[in-house]
Amino acid sequence: MTATTDPVIRLEGLRKSFGSLEVLKGIDLELHRGEVLSVIGPSGSGKSTLIRCLNLMEEPTAGTFAFQGRPVSLKFRAKAPAIGAGELRRRVGMVFQHFNLFPHLSVLENITKGPRIVLGESREDAEAHAMQLLSEVGLADKAAAYPAHLSGGQKQRVAIARALALRPEVMLFDEPTSALDPELVGEVLAVVRRLAQDGMTMVLVTHEMGFAADVASRVIFMENGAIAEQGSPEEILRAPKSERLKGFLSRFHS
């Protein structure tokens, strides 16, 4: 079918309101396979809301949303060709600002829980895959530890492994390093960078402009619930057009 040429994610006129407050005011966006999209913008501009709509953590209130050419349904299970929230979330992994690891489960169980109950993987398969992911994020020795005994950087790397365990086609990161002490940011960014190099399709909300410039293939600048400017990292970060974007970026060049 057309699955290979369709963008992985396509949004047209996507809107989201909380009560009477409209937070996303018509977002048009195409995300192609292997792209790394970085989302920047001032606080409250709707970056989190946008990225959370991409795996239906938030339900859009209007507009169209297609995943690999298939319309996305808000129901957990949807009839083909539509894709439901359950399948969408298996195929679109998410990493949260505050990690949200499961505190009652060991690191290994944090990673295997999803594959085992959602995909029905056997314990052996899930654990073998989890150990492989843990060694890729440099935490193979922490498999038996509990989240409370990890540093922030280690927690976030486990959270990344947990999301990867479902073999997603897209990864969403909402400010993955902004809850971390400065000296722990690097170890997490290194993992994200590796994923980008391996060709993972990603959306990354970040205030790390240097990192965005480095890994992103495209940057969008959001303001007031809309995409105000977009382009390559060079265009957006080195040669911003609008005064608003210039003003926003100037705060990061101190």
Add this chain to the structure above:
Amino acid sequence: MYQWDFYTVLQSFDLFLMGIWTTFLYTVGSILVGVIVGLTACFARLSRHGIIRLIARSYQELFRCTPLLVQILWAYYALPMLLGVSLSNTTAGLMMLSLYVGSFYAEIFRGGILAVEKGQREAANAVGMTGVQAMTHIILPQAIKKMLPAFINQSVVQVKNTSLLYAISIAELTYMTSVVNSETYRPLEAYSLAAVLYFVMLFPLTQVADHFERKMRRSD
């Protein structure tokens, strides 16, 4: 000086044991039924549907805001007049004890579930879990730990509440004590012994609740 005479009362110790056994049965039975009722009411209170929430809420308030003794007497003496069939004292007693404790359990369970961070459900959903899977694998295991001290404390109260079954002649510990009293005319010894027996049963349980509470505070 009063002449203590525990010997007479202790000669009827088998009656006390029978009372303890009945108290135990009603406690365990009403806790089991109460947990089921409480879970049902708890999830009803967390429902999306306003009408279901209202029904659960009404049940809870009805049982929390009327005395258990009145409930027991009402179920045994008044309800049969409405139903047209009489209830045995066992049925009336067990039913009201269960519904009563269930209304408190519902609040304890709900508090425990709401105390689990919102991010936990989101993280569970983000790996594709259904609402039920997120609840059983991620939220409840954490909620149970948080609600355990309050649950044990409420269950301790439940042991004491079985003494109200005395009013409908169920042969639990308090009732049996009154039997011993009327046979021996030794109220001071009989009721003192009953108090000691309740204390010995319950003190370890409150210690367990305190232990969990301390452990929880440390792990936060």
